[in-house]
Amino acid sequence: MTRDHEAFVTYRAGRFNFRLFTSISRLKETVSQIYAPLDPDNIVDFEIAVQPQRWYRPQVTFKFQQTEPFLPLPANQAYPLLEWGMNWCVTQHCHQYLIIHAAVLEKNNKVIILPGSPGSGKSTLSAALCLLDGWNLLSDEMALVDTTSGLVFPSPRPISLKNASIDIVSQFPCAKQITPSVKDTTKGTVAHLVAPCHRSFSIDQGYPAVAVVFPTYTPTSTCNRLNPITVGNSFMRLIENSFNYHILRQVGFDALGQLANACGHYTYPNNGNFSESFALLNELIR
């Protein structure tokens, strides 16, 4: 065995077990604060390494086994790099699910899916729903749609907050667990928020989706309103937001069809008035 053999931590993040090899002690500390540690002899899904390189302008690299999917980043970005790396592991390998880039929230055993490109305000909205309105976070980044049942499976991990939304969310009364902000990443300043879990919900259970809502943050808009769109329109947009539709092919088409047929579909231009958002989204899960 090579160097740093003992320098690892095994933990559960969402539905998956990771073994992280790292010599960065601060990173190990952050990880053990955020994720549940596992016995080192536990089975693992992904063995990953985040290691420093270069002594001048130090950098960190992310590796899953022998694959390095990203360019190295400045050393202070180790934790965001780890989070992005873990997302990559899931989206590239977990083909038991159709994976859609979306936040997923649950209340009353019903799920709404918020697909959205960066800047759509889905993370801020998710944080608000979890912290202020009693929703459970199933996932901040990806909807895991079971290909046989069409149900959405939870894989809760910290919400990735960017730029102005860090200040907004940190003022919420129960926003206790936010990692320190990391500046100048490719996504600007980022911080990660651990969302509270309200009722005991089972990570082994799939939940039926009732609505697909495409949020767009439009500060100038005067009213918050859900605009219904057709299933077909939404279906095509979901494919665009999916990571592995092209790999699943027929199976992906069927799973997505099953999910989409059971849902209402809306676009949601909103101005960040949370209390109006809560009222509208609670209507969907009544």
Next chain:
Amino acid sequence: MTKEICQFLQDPHCTSGWSPKRWSNLIQQGYANRSLAQIAELISQYQLMGSIPPDLHWHINAARTYHESHKHGVVQEIHALYRALGFAQITPILLKGAAYLAAGLNVGKGRVFSDIDAAVKREQLTPAEQSLHWHGWSNMNKDDYDQHYYRVWMHELPPFVNGASGGVLDLHHTIVPPISGRAPALRDFSTQQVEFKGLTLTTFTPAAMLLHSAVHLMFEEDFSKGFRDISDIHLLASEFTELDGFWSELIEQAQTTGFEREVGLALRYSQHFFATKIPTKYSTSFNKHLPSRLILWVYDILFTELLKPVDCLTTKSRIASYTALIRGHLKKMPLHVLLYHTWHKITVSRTKKEKE
């Protein structure tokens, strides 16, 4: 302790009584060595799913799903290639990964590869290339030097990319660079026809296939997929040994083409990692062509390092990798050409950097 992946590929039955941790290790090593889909195929072939901890099942199923999609793409590329070359009445010979798949070999089950490799006779290169261009392929390296490098010195044309699918095709006319002075004619390799997805395809015969795989490995300069390449040799040999006359045909083909040493070395390292079974009569015959003791001692150190299975923490010895880089290039081209090539690559990369 021997890595799980070597034990498993040697004999999948050895897993009876494995702890969950050992299965977990096998799967991680499968990812690291890009052979998880191959492992998944063997697991289903040997009906071992029941012994695997249920929490790990998804890895096996997902690897098969991914491979199904890969295979679907390859089948389409093969169809497109046959359509395009059929237009010029040329029948290509499929090589390596595509051939293993088309011939329905064990080694092809679950094997994921990036390019389609095919060969045509040297005199067919020009019409084949024209026909590919007409059917939507284009050359990837436009640079004058690269064009010269491939067309004058190498055994293949600059890689083609299929404009419709993005698939990459390497079109060969022999198996090693002519500039090495060791390139046999394509007709020295015996071929066979196989039925695959409604097409009649041409591949090398078993002996020629193993010969090609061995030569490819021993002329290699980049061993990032070293373990996959040596496990290819093991899986091919283990399947072909059942065929009548396979080993004597292999010896004959190796003699005709002058690659006895390469085959001998490849089989030696396959035995090192997987205890590949080779009838004594034939292994003695290959051993006669191995290098002298001293060189063999160096080779053993070099190749056991380069071909070993990797994991998350493995960094292969740099000395071994550089030695392999130089050795591989020297096998492909004489020293004066290599020096010119190196000088060109260094100056070009410098001017490119300056431009940036």
